[in-house]
Amino acid sequence: MSRSWNLSESLFPKTFLRKRTSGVNTKLRPASGGVSPARHVRSVVRGPRSVAGHFIETPPSGCRGRLAVVFLFALTLGAIASTNNAMYSERPVPMIVTLRPETGMDKLLKDHGLQAHCTYHHALNGFAASLAPGQAQRLRADPRVLAVERDGQVRLCAQTNGTGIIRMGIPTFPVAHINGQDHRINVDVAVLDTGIQTNHPDLNVVQAVGFSDPGLGGNDWDGHGTHVAGIIGALDNNFGVVGVAPGARLWAVQVFGPTQHSWSNMLAGLDYIAMNADKIEIVNVSLDSTDISQPYIALEQAVASIVSRGVVFVAAAGNGGGDIAGPDGVWGTSDDVLPAALPEVMAVSAMNPTNDQIASFSDFSGQGSKPFPPGCSSCVVTSAIPGVPLYGIEVCGPGVAIYSTWINSGYAILSGTSMASPHAAGLVALYIAANGRAHTIQDVFAIRQAIVNSSQPESQWSPPNQAYTYYGPLIYPSGAWIPSPNILSQGMRSGTFQINFAAVPGYTYTAQYAPSLVSPRQWTPLGSTNGEGSVAPATLTDLAPNPVTRFYRLVRTPSP
Structure with missing residues (x-):
């Protein structure tokens, strides 16, 4: 059975964990036997439940439900492919249209007789719609249009099956203040993902909004987003797990649904973040795509808009085991791993915190640095070691066998750059808690530079790896931040x-x-x-x- 999105899978059976409580302490033990490899771990440990808070939000704009349209397109496509290639060439294709900033969207849609299923007003000026080739051609010829690009699928950056905060030295870092007494880091972090279980007793979810399948409202249907959220900010409350930035204020921005998880959904989530950039300080994206038809221009405009508002953008490098600049090794081309390859983004690779080995699945950087963000030639992050260049992967984080929160008020173990990225996002939250938020793109790059400067160079912790691959320094806090x-x-x-x-x-x-x-x-x-x-x-x-x-x-x- 085929499926429309790609999730890296484990080649090994997973071990389930059960939670045994006795007094205050929590003990973990493996259950007997293993299970066959599956898409990823389901709820493996159940914890106490709590009543949902009143923070579900209806998006003011964004994407309408497209389930029927998507299935109709998929079913019709198979029939057409075997009968009439000419008909196939005129079939509508999901596209993302980026307009010039001064263009009025409503008038342009009316002029071209189009109906958008997603509109973007904050991160970029544009919309998503299904377009026949002739419609796309006419839009490309319209001087009000900046780009017309193919929509495509994004995927989760997780594999399977812990925590990395000990390897990072977080329990002894004063700002995190981990002592089992629920001191909360007052920093707002948006998690663009499958959602977050909004009433998980080990998480501080303050907002939830959905831009994928209707009816979910930001509540996690899968578990991936809840796992990522726990790595960032699980509460220091003497049970379950504790995050890098305990009690951080989490925003569930759901862009990956069971049937809807395309770039148009992602852009709707980014638009929402841009609209709330005065409150959100960090965004974590543990999603990626290497689809050859990625909407590069639309995505970079959206991300650049968010970063220019002082939001630190952290993303997983991906699990393909390749160069995030793509097979051609050239930045800014259609085969880049997005959004990690964008210059405005802190890209995070993965390592094993128990043996200091690079994760075999992790993407890396070849030689060659990211370009400057458009309009900011001073925006660059350099290596903390004189004479050693910093390539596209900025830092490396724990990403193998990470234990974190899961749906149904449970806990699970997963691996992937999806898990490494939120370790870095949590570390950025600690830096902001000590020094204050960014307000400009220059401030964002200063924070990223501070993280790199405090981290442990790859040559000091990782065994030598193959030539021309770079995974970045291992993320660490520093007293020099304070x-x-x-x-x-x-x-x-x-x-x-x-x-x-x-x-x-x-x-x-x-x-x-x-x-x-x-x-x-x-x-x-x-x-x-x-x-x-x-x-x-x-x-x-x-x-x-x-x-x-x-x-x-x-x-x-x-x-x-």
């Missing part, structure tokens, strides 16, 4: 002395005073406060300042 205790202002107010400063999550700030700076100095604490969620202003006050002389200092230590 700004020095920054006193914003200080002074007398209403008979008290106030110290105002920026507090970074995961750290405790203590104000102290001494009557003199002559040794031996004795510092007396005035009070303490903890940074929570994301970097934010804080104040500590001396309620009874000495009328003569008193010296103050601000001390920062990791929170317990």
Whole structure:
């Protein structure tokens, strides 16, 4: 039986895990026997349920249901292919039309007598429609049109069957503050995927919206998106798993449905993100395509629009075991792995966190760097090692045997660059929690450079690999990210002395005073406060300042 999308499959049986609870601790043990290879792991561990929150959102624009049309096209195609090639050449084909920014879409649709099934107003100006060859030709000749490109299928970047946060050093990184007490990272991350189980007890899902099959509303039908979401931000709540950025605010943007998972669905999701770019700080895309007829221009316009608004775009490199620039090794051509190959995107390859081996399925970079994004010649990420170039893969993340959340309030193990990408997205969330969000494309590239600078070069962790392949440094946090205790202002107010400063999550700030700076100095604490969620202003006050002389200092230590 054929299927319309491609999912990399395991060659080995999967091992199911069951959760056994006894008191506070959670133990895992393999169940007896294995199972035959399947499309991917289904719900393997069940956990407690919770009542769904009120965050399902109806998209203001986007894609209408096309299930009947898709099936009609597929069934008719088989009949036509054997009877009348001339008829086949005039059959409508799904296309994506990108308009020039100043073009009025409604007038153009009316002028050409077309009906769009998806419209885009924020990430790009354009629409998706089924077009006969003659209609496509007339649109290409219209000066109001920038590009007319084939729509096509996207695929999930997962294989099969853990967690990589230990290999990344996250449990000891203060900003993550992993101690089983549910401190939440106050950063918004959009997950473009199969959706997220919106009421999973181990996830903080704050918005859900669907742009694929009608009726799903962003709620995960498959499990892939929920698994990705858990890697990014599963809660630090003493059960289940914990994500790289525990408790991050997750947006389920469903663009991959059971029957609808084309570029037009993806572009509708990107349009939604562009519309909400003032709130969303990071987007993770664990999807890819190498379809020869990819809508490169439309996709790059949409991604560039989102990044220009200060959203960090992270994507899986893909599981084809090849060059993300495609077989021709040339950037910007139709065989690139998209969206990872775009210059605006942080592309993430995969490694095994238990043995530091490159994942055999992971795509890589050949020699040759990505081009500059259009209009930004200063937007470039370079290697942290002088003289060593940084090619198209920016970083590498744990992507083999990763344990994370799953549908039906469960947990599962999967492998793939789909799992590596959200490790990187979670790390970006920790950086933003400590330093604040990006507002421009230059800010986005500065964040990407900071991630590369703190990561472990490939030569220091990976055994030598074949010549001319590059997988990137292994993602790591760094204390160098954390700004020095920054006193914003200080002074007398209403008979008290106030110290105002920026507090970074995961750290405790203590104000102290001494009557003199002559040794031996004795510092007396005035009070303490903890940074929570994301970097934010804080104040500590001396309620009874000495009328003569008193010296103050601000001390920062990791929170317990």
